[in-house]
Amino acid sequence: MDEDVAVVIEDGEDIRELLAQVLTQGGFRVHTAADGATGVDLVREHDPIVVTVDVNMPGIDGFETARQIRSISTAYLVMITARGDEIDTLVGLQTGADDYIVKPFRPRELRARIEAMMRRPRSLASSHPSVGQVAASPAAPSAPSVPTPQSTLVTAPMQAAQPPSTPWIDDDIDAVPLEHRGLRLEPGARVVELEGSEVELTRSEFDILRMLLGSGRRVVSKLQLAGMLRGERGEPDHYLSEHDARAIEVHVANLRRKLGESPSEPRWIETVRGVGYRRTA
Structure with missing residues (x-):
C-alpha cells in the first residue's frame, strides 16, 4: 500500500525538520520546502494529502501560498504561524486553510489536528471540481508549548479512518437532501444550491450549514460545532477554547x-447570543 504524502512549507529549518519528523513518524512520506513557490511546485508534483504552510516566508507569504495550493489541490491544509491575531485567523481560513495553529505548539497538537481531519471526508463537489480529490477540516484545541526538535513525539502511527457521519444528525437521514427557504443541501453529493445556483463552500462551511439545517430549530452551540469539525460523535466533553470559538465565528x-x-436580518442562520446558532423558522 502506498504511503500518504505530506508537504511541509516552512522557512525555519528547525521547525521544518520537526514537522517533517512528526509527519514521518505518523506514516507519511514527507517533502519539504523553505519557500512558498517551491512548496506549490511540490504540491503539484506529489499530490499530497496533507500540507502545512508557514505564514511568514520570503517571497510569497503563506496566505498567497495557500491560495495557490487551493487552486490545484484539496489536500488538508494547516497554516502554522507565530501571528495569532484575529485578522490573521480570518485571512488564513478565507484562503482555504482547514486549520490554523499558532506557534509555539506541541507536536502532539499537530498530530491530533491531522488525525481529526483524516476522519472526515476530503471531497466537496462544489469546491475545486477540476482536482477531483478529497478534503476535510479543522480540529482539536490548542495546547501551547515551545516546539523543539527534542520534544517528545507520539510514535503510534496515524491511520486514516472511515469518515463518520456528522454527529447529532441521524445516520438514517444522513444522505437526505435538506431544504430551507430556497436553500438546498445534498449531503451525499456535498453540493449546496441557492435558488437553483450552486454555492461554493469550504468543507467546514458545508458541514456547519449541514448541521444547522439538519438540527431543525434546536440551538447548536459553538462547542458542538467545534466538536463536529473535530470528527467527534455524541456530546463533546471538552471545553471551548478561544481558538475554537474564533474559528467557528469566522466560518459562520x-x-x-x-x-x-445579513446577521441582523437572517434568512437561514440565527445567532443565539452567548450560545451558538440555529436555523431560522
Whole structure:
C-alpha cells in the first residue's frame, strides 16, 4: 500500500525538520520546502494529502501560498504561524486553510489536528471540481508549548479512518437532501444550491450549514460545532477554547457572506447570543 504524502512549507529549518519528523513518524512520506513557490511546485508534483504552510516566508507569504495550493489541490491544509491575531485567523481560513495553529505548539497538537481531519471526508463537489480529490477540516484545541526538535513525539502511527457521519444528525437521514427557504443541501453529493445556483463552500462551511439545517430549530452551540469539525460523535466533553470559538465565528461569517445573508436580518442562520446558532423558522 502506498504511503500518504505530506508537504511541509516552512522557512525555519528547525521547525521544518520537526514537522517533517512528526509527519514521518505518523506514516507519511514527507517533502519539504523553505519557500512558498517551491512548496506549490511540490504540491503539484506529489499530490499530497496533507500540507502545512508557514505564514511568514520570503517571497510569497503563506496566505498567497495557500491560495495557490487551493487552486490545484484539496489536500488538508494547516497554516502554522507565530501571528495569532484575529485578522490573521480570518485571512488564513478565507484562503482555504482547514486549520490554523499558532506557534509555539506541541507536536502532539499537530498530530491530533491531522488525525481529526483524516476522519472526515476530503471531497466537496462544489469546491475545486477540476482536482477531483478529497478534503476535510479543522480540529482539536490548542495546547501551547515551545516546539523543539527534542520534544517528545507520539510514535503510534496515524491511520486514516472511515469518515463518520456528522454527529447529532441521524445516520438514517444522513444522505437526505435538506431544504430551507430556497436553500438546498445534498449531503451525499456535498453540493449546496441557492435558488437553483450552486454555492461554493469550504468543507467546514458545508458541514456547519449541514448541521444547522439538519438540527431543525434546536440551538447548536459553538462547542458542538467545534466538536463536529473535530470528527467527534455524541456530546463533546471538552471545553471551548478561544481558538475554537474564533474559528467557528469566522466560518459562520464566511458562510453568511457567501449566502448573501445579513446577521441582523437572517434568512437561514440565527445567532443565539452567548450560545451558538440555529436555523431560522
